[in-house]
Amino acid sequence: MTRERLYLFDTTLRDGAQTAGISFSLDDKVAVARMLDALGIDYIEGGYPGANPTDSAFFATDHALKAKMTAFGMTKRAGRSAANDPGLKAVLDARADAYCFVAKSWDYHVEVALGISLVENLDTIRETVRSARVKGEALVDCEHFFDGYKANPDYALSCVQAAYEEGARWVVLCDTNGGTLPEEVEAIVAEVVRHVPGSHLGIHPHNDTGQAVANALAAVRAGARQIQGTLNGLGERCGNADLVSLIPTLKLKPAYAQAFDIGVSDEGLRQLTQISRTLDAILNRQPNRHAPYVGANAFAHKGGIHASAVAKDPRTYEHVAPEAVGNARKLLVSDQAGRSNVLAELKRVGIEVDPKDPRVMRLLEEVKEREANGWAFEGAEASFELLARRMLGGVPRFFDVLSFRVGVERRHNALGELATVSEAVVKVAVDGEVLMSVAEGNGPVNALDLALRKDLGKYQPYIDDLRLTDFRVRILDGGTGAVTSVALESTDSAGEVWTTLGVSSNIIDASFQALEDSITYKFLKAGAPAPRQSA
């Protein structure tokens, strides 16, 4: 069976740039464009030349990509010729392979928002396409197409036909408000396909009912052959159709993989997780751990029942192989865990144990008990490992904190200004020697951290490269008298990252536990020798 070609059009750098709270620098745009090209995307909509300096600069260069670089703009202004429209000129002067113009296709918008006649709007579309074809490929985004079709189907369709007849390579049906349902998209696109061939039709959904991905696929089933979306579903309001969710479905689900051919190769697909995370890093956004296919937890199994089955045969609980998209399986340890989770985790951290060893069940009980009291081991594998080693083998007491004291004081300084100062004193015993250190910090936990790590005697070299990178606090059961759980993330020069926990009704105490465990874990990892004397 011959497969039909399905085209992917990415608008991360244009529609995605309209996401609240993010912006792309010129370098960012170039980096993302190259990533998209390496992935195998067919069209890259780089921005709106003339609308802002970054986009204009981006289009001043030919980036020499395999993909078709696409410039976005608005159809020519009413009452002017195409040649006399500076906005249009700026777009057409851009160094691009394709030019995509947004046009009105909802009669209400034409008459009220634009204030022109329905006929004038059609002429505008034709003239714009004609101008674009001189320069390269012409595309037209029919804004509000589905709402427009419901209001006045003949008019909406005539907009599509005008663009197609004038020679547009693609006419894209946009669900601009994002409220159209998949069954409606499928029915309407099927109607349009009776007048304009699907080989020239695209779909541009938005995620306002949580169905942008479903809408894209519904349009494809009805005959459309171009999907417009963004990486990680970026975009205004609730986002655009997420290409990171769509590409694996198109490549791995037989219903689509057997019918369609896309520009993304199997190797490109394996880069997808990395690409998704790189974009988040560029934008300093927290990755969505639950993202389909590429999320850190997309193949993470928590329930005990699930974990034992997936160990036997992954197909029992995984709909596709994580490796296909560059992701990996995870088994989690938590109060939902069963013995299999614990055994898998012990194996992963290199602790040898007989599965029938009764201490395994005791460890599981201890985990469940602690989880009921505020400990959340999942995401804090280093704390789990320390607990496991303590219960199954023993961990050396590298250092013993005899006492600590931390104070925060806000008072007027010599200039009469209110200033807050934090100071911590820590007394530790290291292999029989008692050491005492003081430090000031930004806050009480920072001061304690600095004081604790200032002088650990013979073990000091092992923690010189220890850095704390994240600090998360949860107050359980509300109020200032409640239980506090602190998760501390640390790293070292080897680039390994580990998380340790502390739980107490006292936030300082909780933070201190997490700190102590982080240091102990580092010592274990670095192979620090056990003390000669017990502390």
Added chain:
Amino acid sequence: MTRERLYLFDTTLRDGAQTAGISFSLDDKVAVARMLDALGIDYIEGGYPGANPTDSAFFATDHALKAKMTAFGMTKRAGRSAANDPGLKAVLDARADAYCFVAKSWDYHVEVALGISLVENLDTIRETVRSARVKGEALVDCEHFFDGYKANPDYALSCVQAAYEEGARWVVLCDTNGGTLPEEVEAIVAEVVRHVPGSHLGIHPHNDTGQAVANALAAVRAGARQIQGTLNGLGERCGNADLVSLIPTLKLKPAYAQAFDIGVSDEGLRQLTQISRTLDAILNRQPNRHAPYVGANAFAHKGGIHASAVAKDPRTYEHVAPEAVGNARKLLVSDQAGRSNVLAELKRVGIEVDPKDPRVMRLLEEVKEREANGWAFEGAEASFELLARRMLGGVPRFFDVLSFRVGVERRHNALGELATVSEAVVKVAVDGEVLMSVAEGNGPVNALDLALRKDLGKYQPYIDDLRLTDFRVRILDGGTGAVTSVALESTDSAGEVWTTLGVSSNIIDASFQALEDSITYKFLKAGAPAPRQSA
């Protein structure tokens, strides 16, 4: 046209509890159950009694809700009678109205994972349903139903029929691996409906291809009449079907609203945004600003063309009215847009101001500046109100904190045990009088709170009924040297609840700011007289 009843089954507290990185305390479960009940959910799956202490404790009480409290468990173990299965017994002994058992329906799982015959599995289903019906309503979750149906349709169907014939009120078709596509769900459910009435069929999707919501609706279109999902799409891996996305579509989109009646009233729908955010607050999770319907940005429009059009007629750019789900429109970017926001908020808290007053723009600038530095006023209206009053009218300085000092000390006590003690000293000036108080607490913030509120002179009566009910901490930009944002929730005997913020690199300082503002807000609210002397 008579509408059919469509039932909503929430499994936030069971399947949702399997979300990586979250856990529910007993109090959390009760709070969430009450929220779901107020929303109008028909079935609340509270957990798996016997599987862990929290769930067992939850089911030891009758929570007296309108909804049907549902206990989850596994079908009876093979080779035992129902009476001799302690796991089953633990579930059936729970105080619940309904009992939902997960059963295998994929022949491969029956034979390989369970290691029993296909016939035995059917008997297991029947026996379990029979035992459950003695206690209350019986439900059966057919695990891996869609994969099972594709592998062996007759067997999968026979599992459904076995449950139905034995008297199960609902047989739920689960897309356990989450990889089934909407068109497949629709076709398969339509087939099942030819053998078992849709009035007794439920759908339980997972979001592994980003189409859980679409799958739920596809099943309903094919005849299923129960949807199982979670709030905010919580759940393992990529989550369950998001009821927060589904409910507004069912209530507001004519295709569904005209055909179906659900338990959520219009008033319940208006609570949805609040409910979604409250769950995130309980779990200390960042709300998804891009969530359909309820996200902070779901109705956020860039300024300019959109803003003026949407001001004229919201339908031009909004697919539903934000107020219907308790959300609000946001106008971003342009000064014009921002000003409308601030004016609306001032009006809401009862501050009279001339829209052209230049202080309004200064207030907007101050808000934007603070938001860029860690202040999140949305959700902390009392802090916004105080800021607004300070900039527009003045707020009396009821008390002036001259200095404070808080210490946390961990040392060995007289018994040789390590104990941690927190002590705070606060010096305040109240109407010319200097007062100094000391207090001990569970932790540094608790100690400061008690010391600060111990003696505020003439104003003491106004805060006798002030209670702190929640305390949320966010560390921004990572590490122990980063910016901390604290949100404090307070209440009084009048039952009003308000939230105040504090932001600082020092967590104690941040907490103290939030405390001071909470007390000041309470004085304002209670009409405390301004001091005669300035402090």
